[in-house]
Amino acid sequence: MIDAKRLERRMTELARIGGSGTAVSRLGLSADEQRARDLVGAWLTAKGAEVRRDGAANLFARFGREGEAILVGSHLDSVPDGGRFDGALGVLCAVEAVESLVDTKVRLRRPIEVVAWADEEGARFGVGLFGSTATFGRLTQGVADRRDRDGVSIGDALRALGEKGDPATARRDPKELAAYLELHIEQGPFLEEEGLAIGVVEGIVAISWSRLTIHGVQDHAGPTPMRIRHDALVAASSVVTGVRGIAREIGGELVTTVGNLTVSPNIVNAIPGKVTLSIDMRDPQDATLDRALPMLDRVVREACEREGVRYELEHYWRVPRTPFDREVVAAVERAAQATGAGHRRILSGAGHDAQYMAAIGPAGMVFVPSRGGRSHCEEEFTGMDDIEHGANTLLGTALELAVTL
């Protein structure tokens, strides 16, 4: 069993890095993310692990020498003004589970590695799942040149951390890895609503991201009569309403969100000349997104025609539903059962570092409840009892896999 007191102490210690009150701003590839990595690395070095950082700033801490490793972890970065649990809790529970596993003195057939993925959120450079993408060989060409708002590139940020600036060097041969396990907060309301401590994650929903740029005619808000206006924000507002309407029309579990919207020139007395916005759509079934995307095309076309504005719409990212390995899911379920806590099978609505591993090898995840379903905000919260059950589920799963897989 894991040591809940030690886990809680370490949660408090880690939350101080980039923290302010209950909020945490610990952006990917920042100095604060590095401080968090150093802290985790120091705990595991003290326990006897062999600790290293790779070219994408991922941290690996290995126990045991030969063979394909069981990888357990999550990420240490947060969104701006995020909380203490998203990502960090998964790394803390991995550390706790693996230390407890080492303490049991059980003879393991496989080495175990704790991983802290770099820049999962992509809040700074717009490249989510950065570290795991690098390790699993799915980086897009030229990604090191992506820049943040201040003109700093991913390559620059890596060099500032002492790396060479080429994240592609982080790639690992899939044969080095036997399985990947991750504990994460649910970020949705279902476990809390049903009074359950553990979600046995069966996979990740299908996701599509689109980007829309609307070109209106910038003009003075005073002397320009309504009849000659082509207002990019009026068109964009119809799109936001229409995107909400797609979820209402299709129903079921489809979720649709406009999260990013930027107006130019964005001053009180100018008719907006340009608006860019993002559209995020997710559903357990790929077929639902196949139906939603043409509806989005129509919503955008009609909104822009009505206002007489030009636009470019790009569906630039699409990931199909990711199923997790049947054996790993079953092992997570047995481990959850063994804790005595309430549990259910569940699908993840958020993307996770487990995503690309699932394409090349066995992966699985453990969810713990999010109070009010909240995440990506300082109100993120999961109670210690649930965390303890979750960490024990992670421990039980890792033990079974390390012995039997």
Next chain:
Amino acid sequence: MIDAKRLERRMTELARIGGSGTAVSRLGLSADEQRARDLVGAWLTAKGAEVRRDGAANLFARFGREGEAILVGSHLDSVPDGGRFDGALGVLCAVEAVESLVDTKVRLRRPIEVVAWADEEGARFGVGLFGSTATFGRLTQGVADRRDRDGVSIGDALRALGEKGDPATARRDPKELAAYLELHIEQGPFLEEEGLAIGVVEGIVAISWSRLTIHGVQDHAGPTPMRIRHDALVAASSVVTGVRGIAREIGGELVTTVGNLTVSPNIVNAIPGKVTLSIDMRDPQDATLDRALPMLDRVVREACEREGVRYELEHYWRVPRTPFDREVVAAVERAAQATGAGHRRILSGAGHDAQYMAAIGPAGMVFVPSRGGRSHCEEEFTGMDDIEHGANTLLGTALELAVTL
């Protein structure tokens, strides 16, 4: 008559300061605005004027000693990525008209001053008509502490220009001023549509500015089902659509605009937790705004109730319709008539530095056409023929006022 070639040369020279292609970014109280002031000051010093800058960074260049002055001018700052004409053209035509007046050797009963008001646009600090407000004693308390996005205050910006940082010292006794004249681009489509060179401005429309903050519930865009969402941007979009609807419902000359809208945290995969936006409404009749404002209250209330979000709505600025002095308007009309160019009486849809002067003494304005009605953008354009007629109208009006008023 004015010297159109000299005027055109100076237009080109001035447009280089803060200019790039046909665009000009010469923000109020910036080093570029100061360079523009230095250039205009040098022209007028060479002509024999007594040139000074006041505590709000306004430039005054005086010809003649005793008595109440005729003040002629406009502003030298622009919005970001604005054009070469808004403000700058009025200063250039004032310089040209006054130099021509001095050259006529007519014996004037009154001194004449050219003025270049500082920071008319308010694009940097959000305080429009800054310089003229200071001169006419209408600054609000504590305005010097207003800060830009980088934390620089108006006081700091003035000190960086060599002033003491207290714009209130710019106040002038209204008794020093006999009248104020300003040439400006129309910024609307009417003169061009009707093929006229000159607008004889009768006054400025009534204006109201409101600010709305919507508090939704920030959450992850993936695992949060539609049924528990409180999306600040969905509510804001209904408000934008509703604000457009107010203009459609009331009709006539009412214009309504949401020009500024800012989303937080503004990332692809987060449900917007907070949106702030501006509402600008204008009409020739104060009574129309009295009718539109309660409609805005209802639009906001209904949009926010529908989405289950909290809000604060503040109607923070209201200026009644500003009528210009009957005698000055008649003088502008006679001067326009004398140029032989087509002209009409017109109301300004934009606020101008003439606004506060109109409350304490005689003021008047001359409009020249804006191609396509465009302004606050690099496409701003007025043809040289129209500019020449406009400058001669300014010259004729100033001459009549300086001799007869």
